[in-house]
Amino acid sequence: xSAAVPLSAEDRLDIMDLYARYAWAMDSGxxxxxxxxxxxxxTLFMSRKATGHAELRAWHERFLKDSGFPGSQHFAxxxxxxxxxxxxxxxxxxxxxxxxxxxxxxxxxxxxxxxTDTCVKVDGRWFYELKNAHEASQLRKxxxxxxxxxxxxxxxxxxxVPA
Numbered sequence: 001x002s003a004a005v006p007l008s009a010e011d012r013l014d015i016m017d018l019y020a021r022y023a024w025a026m027d028s029g030x031x032x033x034x035x036x037x038x039x040x041x042x043t044l045f046m047s048r049k050a051t052g053h054a055e056l057r058a059w060h061e062r063f064l065k066d067s068g069f070p071g072s073q074h075f076a077x078x079x080x081x082x083x084x085x086x087x088x089x090x091x092x093x094x095x096x097x098x099x100x101x102x103x104x105x106x107x108x109x110x111x112x113x114x115x116t117d118t119c120v121k122v123d124g125r126w127f128y129e130l131k132n133a134h135e136a137s138q139l140r141k142x143x144x145x146x147x148x149x150x151x152x153x154x155x156x157x158x159x160x161v162p163a
Contacts, residue, residue, distance in 0.1 A: 007084050011126075015089060015119050016079060018126045023074040026063065034060045039120060039127045046133045068110050072099045076115070087121035088129070095133070112136045 018037055025033035035053050038044070043051045050059040063069065076095045083090040097111040118130040 007081050007089060011089075011121070012079070012081065014121075014126050015081070015091065018119060018128070019076040019079075019093060022128070022131075023076060026060075027070075027073050029064050029070065031057060031060045031064075037128055038131070039122070039129050042128050042130065044128075044131045046131075068097070068099045071102070072097050072110060089119045089121075091115065091117045091119060093117070114139060 021033065022037045025037065035056055038053065038056055040053055041051065042056065043049065044056055044059060050056050074095060074097050076093045078094045080092040081089055082092055093115045095113055095115055096109050098107040099110045100107045113133060113135045116132045116134065117128055119126050120129045
């Protein structure tokens, strides 16, 4: 990729909105909205690799069986737009997933880490081409490249999938 070029304020806000749409889709259990933030051939690296909408759908449907769902919320912050080439932007973003303890007003962090994603603008709208999640403990172990990273053995409690 070429050296970073300026990214407009509008594009920055639109990419941040992409992350918000992703979090809302995850936390509300809206699989169609979840798929809507990914390009048709996008790849997701979390607990396992999923490529394309069919595999992404299956991944999200398994996520909905996670013991922390419903009742959890994702929070993304400290956005870094590290490489910009035309309508493709590589990002680094911190993320935490909180869970509201049943019967209380208290929450606890059940996962924290960071994303190293590739976002692509198509017809004026931003999508994920690559969504790559890493546990916080991996922060100092990687060079932030867009290659296949090893993923955690157990990222979310996805339960078992019926045959």
